[in-house]
Amino acid sequence: MSLLTVSQLSKSFGAVRAVDSVSFEVRPGEIYGLLGPNGAGKTTSISMISGLLKPDSGEVFVAGAAFSADPQKAKSIMGVVPQELAIYEELSGRENLEFWGRMAGLSSRDAKARATELLEALTLSDRAKDAVKNYSGGMKRRINLGCALLHKPKLLLLDEPTVGIDPQARLNILEFIRNLRATGTAILYTTHYLEEAESLCSRIGIIDHGRVLAEGTLAELQERIGGDRVFVLEADFKNTSPEAWPGFLQRFRVLQKNEKQLVVAAIGARDPADGLKELLNLPVHIENVSLKRPSLNDVFLQLTGRELRE
Amino acid sequence: MLRILLAKDLRRAWRNPLPWLINLIVPLAMTALIGMVFGGNSGGGGLGKIRFAVVNENSGGPSEFLRRAVKSMEGENESSIQFEPIFTNRAAAMQQINANKISAVLIIPTNFLSAYLTAQTNVSLELIKNPAESIHPAVLEELADTLVTALNVVSRNFNSEFPEWRKIFEGDGDYQKISALIQSTGDKLKNAKKFVNPPLVIYEKETTGTNATKATASAKTDGRKSSSDSLFAYLLIGMSAMFLLFLANNGMADLLRELRKRTFERYQTMRQQLWPFIASKIIFTVAMLLFCCLVMLGGGSFIFGFHWENLFPLIALTFAYACFAAALFATVVALMPDERRAAVLSNITGMFLGIVGGCAFPPQQLPGFIRDHVTPLLPSYWFADAARNLECGSATAPWLFVTLKLLVAGIFLAALSALLFRGKFKNGRRA
Numbered sequence: 001m002s003l004l005t006v007s008q009l010s011k012s013f014g015a016v017r018a019v020d021s022v023s024f025e026v027r028p029g030e031i032y033g034l035l036g037p038n039g040a041g042k043t044t045s046i047s048m049i050s051g052l053l054k055p056d057s058g059e060v061f062v063a064g065a066a067f068s069a070d071p072q073k074a075k076s077i078m079g080v081v082p083q084e085l086a087i088y089e090e091l092s093g094r095e096n097l098e099f100w101g102r103m104a105g106l107s108s109r110d111a112k113a114r115a116t117e118l119l120e121a122l123t124l125s126d127r128a129k130d131a132v133k134n135y136s137g138g139m140k141r142r143i144n145l146g147c148a149l150l151h152k153p154k155l156l157l158l159d160e161p162t163v164g165i166d167p168q169a170r171l172n173i174l175e176f177i178r179n180l181r182a183t184g185t186a187i188l189y190t191t192h193y194l195e196e197a198e199s200l201c202s203r204i205g206i207i208d209h210g211r212v213l214a215e216g217t218l219a220e221l222q223e224r225i226g227g228d229r230v231f232v233l234e235a236d237f238k239n240t241s242p243e244a245w246p247g248f249l250q251r252f253r254v255l256q257k258n259e260k261q262l263v264v265a266a267i268g269a270r271d272p273a274d275g276l277k278e279l280l281n282l283p284v285h286i287e288n289v290s291l292k293r294p295s296l297n298d299v300f301l302q303l304t305g306r307e308l309r310e
Numbered sequence: 311m312l313r314i315l316l317a318k319d320l321r322r323a324w325r326n327p328l329p330w331l332i333n334l335i336v337p338l339a340m341t342a343l344i345g346m347v348f349g350g351n352s353g354g355g356g357l358g359k360i361r362f363a364v365v366n367e368n369s370g371g372p373s374e375f376l377r378r379a380v381k382s383m384e385g386e387n388e389s390s391i392q393f394e395p396i397f398t399n400r401a402a403a404m405q406q407i408n409a410n411k412i413s414a415v416l417i418i419p420t421n422f423l424s425a426y427l428t429a430q431t432n433v434s435l436e437l438i439k440n441p442a443e444s445i446h447p448a449v450l451e452e453l454a455d456t457l458v459t460a461l462n463v464v465s466r467n468f469n470s471e472f473p474e475w476r477k478i479f480e481g482d483g484d485y486q487k488i489s490a491l492i493q494s495t496g497d498k499l500k501n502a503k504k505f506v507n508p509p510l511v512i513y514e515k516e517t518t519g520t521n522a523t524k525a526t527a528s529a530k531t532d533g534r535k536s537s538s539d540s541l542f543a544y545l546l547i548g549m550s551a552m553f554l555l556f557l558a559n560n561g562m563a564d565l566l567r568e569l570r571k572r573t574f575e576r577y578q579t580m581r582q583q584l585w586p587f588i589a590s591k592i593i594f595t596v597a598m599l600l601f602c603c604l605v606m607l608g609g610g611s612f613i614f615g616f617h618w619e620n621l622f623p624l625i626a627l628t629f630a631y632a633c634f635a636a637a638l639f640a641t642v643v644a645l646m647p648d649e650r651r652a653a654v655l656s657n658i659t660g661m662f663l664g665i666v667g668g669c670a671f672p673p674q675q676l677p678g679f680i681r682d683h684v685t686p687l688l689p690s691y692w693f694a695d696a697a698r699n700l701e702c703g704s705a706t707a708p709w710l711f712v713t714l715k716l717l718v719a720g721i722f723l724a725a726l727s728a729l730l731f732r733g734k735f736k737n738g739r740r741a
Contacts, residue, residue, distance in 0.1 A: 050579045054736040072582040080579035086572035088318070090325040102314045103580045131325065147576070 138169025561595030
């Protein structure tokens with residue numbers, strides 16, 4: 001059974017439709033990645049799921065029960081890690097953890113014990129008594145994450161938890177999240193980093209302009225654009241049009257075209273060497289051809305016509 | 311839940327006390343400044359001792375008369391103004407005024423007495439005021455005016471006897487003539503008695519039965535004045551009412567910080583009910599306001615040397631007013647869509663309630679329309695007026711009713727702010 005089911009969730013701010021009929025589900029022991037650029041609707045979706053925002057339409061189910069039926073119960077099942085550092089800078093790391101533990105309903109004793117465990121797991125024990133304002137960015141991020149874990153939530157919502165930190169700190173956090181998955185926690189992870197989604201998530205939903213455009217495992221998404229290979233052709237494509245090349249669009253899917261570059265994926269299962277031969281016979285002087293595995297960026301490119309990094 | 315939230319805020323304030331300290335120091339500094347200007351805790355709770363020099367260039371006569379008169383003023387303990395005259399020469403007096411040791415110099419010029427008694431020419435006294443001081447020299451100028459008026463009265467009524475008096479002052483008077491002169495002057499004074507005593511116009515301070523008795527009794531026991539006798543008690547209440555608004559504004563600005571830092575949002579991801587969070591902020595702010603008020607009113611009472619007569623009702627009133635002020639600014643924060651606008655509205659609201667509510671100035675000084683139709687509607691006025699009546703007017707002032715009114719207003723505003731916050735969050739508005 002899914003721990004989180006999101007069904008046809010929509011939200012508008014005035015004329016702007018921030019989230020448009022978004023549906024997905026997250027199962028125990030799974031990391032579901034919601035991948036999209038800034039402003040795609042990721043944070044608005046998490047805000048609605050966590051009860052901060054009231055959806056215009058749609059419903060959220062937590063552990064099989066509608067969120068609206070018993071919001072407090074649903075909140076006790078989930079832990080939310082906001083994108084911003086929602087911690088008290090004047091307090092120490094331990095004090096922050098203990099305070100949010102108490103807010104989550106733990107007794108003073110349990111909150112203390114759990115804070116000690118988490119400080120250990122987050123490798124912050126030696127700085128536990130220092131004020132958070134004296135922590136590095138990575139340490140603050142770790143405390144921010146820890147504050148949502150005091151009550152051992154079955155469902156964890158992570159809103160871009162690695163924004164603005166150095167690569168080493170990011171790796172530490174990602175490793176910590178992988179360990180959480182191993183304990184059976186269902187995790188919803190929003191990000192605009194392709195690498196994070198590729199390396200961390202069991203399933204990925206690609207979101208843009210408030211709509212989930214595609215979802216599935218990494219392999220499933222790669223399959224959408226034509227198997228496991230894409231061809232990158234470099235030539236002068238200024239005055240050319242693939243539509244004019246006989247039978248080309250029946251054999252290849254154009255992912256991206258600009259004056260210097262054409263990115264295509266072969267349609268159907270074919271030997272890459274055959275595809276390469278066909279491309280070299282195009283009525284254009286090809287300067288260079290490279291073959292690569294399709295990335296999530298290519299998927300995004302195919303779905304939206306622009307790169308995620310843009 | 312409330313206890314945990316309050317402990318968190320207390321810890322945060324303890325770790326970063328600067329914002330509270332600044333807001334506490336400002337009213338204290340102003341109170342101390344006013345205290346220093348008006349003489350501080352010199353025992354009188356009023357202007358304190360006024361040091362001035364008398365320079366007699368006339369030698370003898372009026373100087374001796376003046377010395378005695380001033381000495382009698384010096385010994386007057388009941389007066390709120392204490393004089394400390396020094397008799398010296400012009401050069402020494404000028405040195406002291408330049409060193410800021412005295413407030414003014416009164417100079418009796420050469421031949422003053424002879425010119426006054428012959429009434430041949432206009433005579434004048436010279437008063438040199440210390441430019442570095444404002445209040446004390448002004449008081450001395452008023453006294454010099456009074457002295458001049460008295461001398462003129464004497465001159466107009468005893469003009470015919472002045473030549474004889476002059477001879478006596480110059481030491482060549484005939485004892486028989488002196489006797490007749492004293493007799494005639496005595497008769498004139500006797501006839502003037504019915505005009506002078508009792509005076510035609512009198513000023514009497516209004517006090518009420520038990521209150522006055524109590525005040526007198528305590529003044530005798532601890533040597534300090536009661537609030538009803540002190541102008542500063544009246545001023546301090548207004549100042550405190552005004553500064554409590556600013557402090558409440560500062561306290562509730564922490565709610566804005568929690569919004570900006572998203573800690574308020576994080577709380578909401580864990581708890582469904584908003585009111586404990588808002589209530590904890592209000593309770594914390596009220597506690598800090600009461601502490602600040604203790605410092606302001608207690609410190610003011612110490613500085614100006616008086617005691618509060620009706621302590622329990624005053625505490626109850628202050629508590630209710632603090633509740634109202636904290637809830638008011640919570641509502642302002644909830645009402646405004648962002649921090650900047652909330653800060654502007656909070657400041658304007660505080661200033662408006664302080665000034666139009668008659669805290670910064672006595673309400674009688676406000677323009678008629680505002681005084682009669684706007685001021686009475688403002689809770690800041692309810693508090694200041696009730697507290698002033700209680701401490702500087704009648705003990706039967708309706709403090710309990712005002713306390714209840716302020717509490718009801720505070721509870722209403724606290725509930726309103728919780729509702730506004732809920733609506734604000736549901737619509738996705740953030741700080």
